[in-house]
Amino acid sequence: MISHLRHSLAAAAVLAGLFASAPVQAQQKSEIALSRQPGIFYMPSHIMEKRKLIEKHATALGVPSVTTKWITFSGGGAQTDALLAGGVDILNTGTGNLLLLWDRTRGGVKGIVATSAQPMTLISRDPNIKSIKDFGPADKIAVPTVKVSTQAIVLQIAAAEAFGADQWSKLDANTVQLGHPDAYAALSNPKHEVHNHFSIPPFTFLELKNVPGAHVVLNSPDVMGGPLSQAQFFTTTKFADANPKIIQAVRDATKEAQDLIRSDTRQAVEIYKEITGDKTSVEELLDLLKEPGMMEWNLEPQGTMKFAAHLFRTGTLKTQPKAWTDYYLPVAHDLKGN
Template identity: 60%
Template sequence: MKFTKLLGGMLVAGAIAGAPAIGHAEEITITKQPSILYLPALVMEKQGLIEKAAAAEGVKDLKVNWRSFSSGGASTDALLSGNVQIVNSGLGNLLLLWDRTHGKVKGITTNSALPLALVTRDPKIKSLKDYGPKDKIAVPTVRISTQAILLQMACEKVFGKDNWAKLDANTVQLGHPDAAAMLANPNGEITSHFGAPPFYNKEIKTIPNAHIILRSNDIIDGGLSQSTLFTTTKFADANPKIIKAVLTASAQAIDYIKAHTPEAVDIYRELSGDKTSQADLLAMLKQPGMMDFQLAPAGSMKFAAHMHKVGILKTMPKQWTDYFLPVSASLKGN
């Protein structure tokens, strides 16, 4: 989805302010996206953790639907139109909606900060300086996805502060599964993919000449949170027990992943349909930085500062708690 189209979609944000209050929701829909980044969400779905936590809070028989989207742009449109109540997407999408709705969309928690990676199959490309105008890079959403913004931040480091958009014209919008398939096609126009795990891990293992140009941790020291749960303040204010249940369930899911990694991987394989073997996924998660499932937002203010500088955000937040709900303030993010 292009930036102009997303801005057009923001017109429905008025529904957030004008719709009748949601009181004591009995059924909610939460989005999810492909990638093991969203493993905590899949554990919550499989084990019914939100439903159980909500029941403990006094919200009996809550029904939680999980709806898959291939990109964050589509899921945020669904939130603004009222078709879903909670989005699980990239941190950049939260920041964008927080800004465009003047604070009427805020975060609940993050639950992973696994590194992203830019992979190319072109042996001539060794760094960002080697990209020519015809070298196409797949990202989930051009200009505003987490990967697109990370690419801008990397370009600023390599080409100088006024050249952050150096490779914007090279980007093409594709969801991770489609991008991985295109990259595997030796005759396809997509020669690079800024992907999430396990897609880039499989790419460098199975595609001839595929290699990593850079990782998100190379761009933002300390890493960047990816999977982020956010909602409208209207829904949060009307359903504080459900919000608390989401926080509790997220913590339980992360604890389960760390204590029962093989079983969690099996849940991922079952619900995602990923045919990668359990052994390969476990080997991937044993690599440095690949078990970074956490509730506290990481790197978000650095990310927001770039978005504000290039004009994607009109308002620069003063601190990370500006775009997270008050109940989330104890997470100690940055």
């Protein structure tokens, strides 16, 4: 995994030079490739896909020939690799990946809008682990991407609070890379070496319901002091400059999808199930969305500056943003983000 991370950062560094020196090609694309991860965090994207909302709003903006292709990756590392390689145009993934690429490309990657800020939950099936201080060297914690995923970074912030600011990386060695479906499968297998998962919905609720002994160790709002954007759309500034109406269409489509989730939650859940194949019943998912923090569907980034401050303090970011608007495109600057 470390070599994978170094490869990604090296690629980002090379691209930083390209973004700085290459002139923008004013050529609007007709097929847009977008990627996301598994989980109900990404429900706005499922609605956008089903209802062709980007296509709808692009047409309204005078770009009628746009089509979209949606790709699901198991983790943010694979997504960022795909963006840097040109395999996808727009990502829907975590705050950590956005900040890392913004930093490494010297502003060549920026956010469009946020999509969700539901809680993440560190779950364990080990009865001896009741708090973050109970993890020993052999206790593995599944996260989507080690060190740079949103879950991995929230774990660092929690470690700094529990053990002292200079101990922020104390649990990095415990983390292993597993996509959320694979991590759920690992916790469900009593013989698997991974007993802990920094989980997202619906896997959080499936684990607590179905895995014997599964219990909550901590929640992200307790660590962050409030909601943290778990998913946002972001892209290269080169793509954004060449496709301004597509960027606006993504914002407008995201808002329409979020509005549907709030106004007709049942229909939104049915679309989510159709697109993802999630076997959880509609009623269970509706109950899930009634849990605290589960209806945080907002365009504005939430909690990202605290996140960025930690990454700069630990040396992961080389540049300290002065405001969240530094790493978001102008299309979002009217929002009340943080």
